[in-house]
Amino acid sequence: MAAPDVVVTGIGAFSPLAANAQDTWTALLAGESGARTLPYAWAEELQLPVTFAATTKTDPTEVLDRIEAKRLDRGAQLALLAARDAWADAGAPDVEPARLGVDWATGIGGVWTLLSAWDTLKEKGPRRVPPLTVPMLMPNAAAAAIEMEFTARAGARTVVSACASSNEAIGNALDHLRLGYADVIIAGGTEACVHPLPLAAFAQMQALSKRNDAPELASRPYDAGRDGFVLGEGAAALVLEREDHARARGARIYARLLGGAVTSDAHHISAPDPSPDGSVPRTMRLALEDAGVDVADIVHINAHATSTPVGDIAEYKSMRNVFGDRLDEIVVSATKSATGHLLGAAGAIEAVFTVKALQERTAPPTINLTDPDPEIPLDVATSPRALPEGDLVALSNSFGFGGHNAVTVFATA
Structure with missing residues (x-):
C-alpha cells in the first residue's frame, strides 16, 4: 500500500x-x-x-x-x-x-x-x-x-x-x-x-x-x-x-510535505564537516529522493545560514555540490537575519517560512546583506521575491552541533 x-x-x-x-x-x-x-x-x-x-x-x-x-x-x-x-x-x-x-x-x-x-x-x-x-x-x-x-x-x-x-x-x-x-x-x-x-x-x-x-x-x-x-x-x-x-474535513491546505532526511557527520562536536561531498550534501540528496523530486524541481531554499564566517561557506559548498549550476537559478532566503538563531526551534520557524513562501509564491528577504561575500555566489533574495507560477518545490535546511543534519522538502498544495 x-x-x-x-x-x-x-x-x-x-x-x-x-x-x-x-x-x-x-x-x-x-x-x-x-x-x-x-x-x-x-x-x-x-x-x-x-x-x-x-x-x-x-x-x-x-x-x-x-x-x-x-x-x-x-x-x-x-x-x-x-x-x-x-x-x-x-x-x-x-x-x-x-x-x-x-x-x-x-x-x-x-x-x-x-x-x-x-x-x-x-x-x-x-x-x-x-x-x-x-x-x-x-x-x-x-x-x-x-x-x-x-x-x-x-x-x-x-x-x-x-x-x-x-x-x-x-x-x-x-x-x-x-x-x-x-x-x-x-x-x-x-x-x-x-x-x-x-x-x-x-x-x-x-x-x-x-x-x-x-x-x-x-x-x-x-x-x-x-x-x-x-x-x-x-x-x-x-x-x-x-x-x-x-x-x-474540508481543511485549508497550505502546502505538501513531500519528504525529508536526517544524517550525521561523525566529524566534530561543533564544526561542520568541510567536505563538499560529505554528510550535508548527502542529506539534501536523500531528502530529494524521499520526496520523489529532482534538483531541477527546486525553486527556493530556506538555508540554515547562521551568519558565521565558517558555517555559511560550508553550507554553500554543500548546496553547490548537490545542485551544480542549477543553484544559480534557485532563490535562497536566510531568515535568521531577521529572527536570530532560535537553535532547536530554528527548523520549525523556517519550515513555517518555507510553507508561507510556497503558499504566497514569495521568497522572504535576507536583511543586512550589503556586501555579499564573493566566496558565496548565491541568488539571495534581499527583498520579497516573486516565485514562478506552477507547481513549486522548496527545501529547508538545518544543521546542528554534534554533526546533526536535517532537511525537509515542501511543495505547493
Whole structure:
C-alpha cells in the first residue's frame, strides 16, 4: 500500500518578530529585525561581551494564565502558545485523541528553570527548591504540555539534536503519518535560553556577533562583514495531516510535505564537516529522493545560514555540490537575519517560512546583506521575491552541533 500524502493545515509561531505566525510572516516580509538590546540588569552586571539577542517580541507571561505560566519553563510557555496558534489556524481539527500525536523538539530544554533552581538551592537551601523543577526543566516538557493541552494520545516525542532538532521532528512526524501512527500531528520546536550562561558560553566559542551598538544589523548571513550569529528564542509549529483526513474535513491546505532526511557527520562536536561531498550534501540528496523530486524541481531554499564566517561557506559548498549550476537559478532566503538563531526551534520557524513562501509564491528577504561575500555566489533574495507560477518545490535546511543534519522538502498544495 502506498504511503499517504501529508499536508500542512496549520501554522503557528511565537517569535522575536510577533506573537503569531501570520504577523511574524508579515514582519519578515517588511524586513524587520527581532534583535534588540537586552533589558536585563545582569547583562551589564556580569560584563557579558554580548548584550543583545532576538528575544520574543511579546513576553509569554502577558498572554498565558498566571498559574499556567508558573508551571511551565519559558521554553514550554512559548511552545504551548505556538501550538495553540497552529491548532486554531488549522480549524481545531476534530480528531480522535488516539489518532493525534506530537513530534516536538528543543536544543537545550529548560535551562532557565535548571539554573534558577540551582541558584535557589545555593542561596536559600533545599526546602525552597520548587517542587515542579524536574517536570519543568526536562527537555520533553514542551511536548508534554502540548500533548495534555490537546489530549494527544498517539505519542508525544521529543528530538534533541541541537540546531537541527525541530527540522528532524518535522521529518519524524512525516514518517509517523506515513506509517499510520496518527492522522494529525502537531510538529515543531521551541527554545528559550537567552540566559547569561549560554550567552557567555557561545561568546567564548567566538560564535556570536558582538555588534552591541547595532543589534538589528548583527545577523548578516552571506555578508563579507558577518561575525557570528544572534542568539534567538521562540517557538513554531505545523499541524501536519494525512491528506485524505484533511480533505474529508474540508481543511485549508497550505502546502505538501513531500519528504525529508536526517544524517550525521561523525566529524566534530561543533564544526561542520568541510567536505563538499560529505554528510550535508548527502542529506539534501536523500531528502530529494524521499520526496520523489529532482534538483531541477527546486525553486527556493530556506538555508540554515547562521551568519558565521565558517558555517555559511560550508553550507554553500554543500548546496553547490548537490545542485551544480542549477543553484544559480534557485532563490535562497536566510531568515535568521531577521529572527536570530532560535537553535532547536530554528527548523520549525523556517519550515513555517518555507510553507508561507510556497503558499504566497514569495521568497522572504535576507536583511543586512550589503556586501555579499564573493566566496558565496548565491541568488539571495534581499527583498520579497516573486516565485514562478506552477507547481513549486522548496527545501529547508538545518544543521546542528554534534554533526546533526536535517532537511525537509515542501511543495505547493
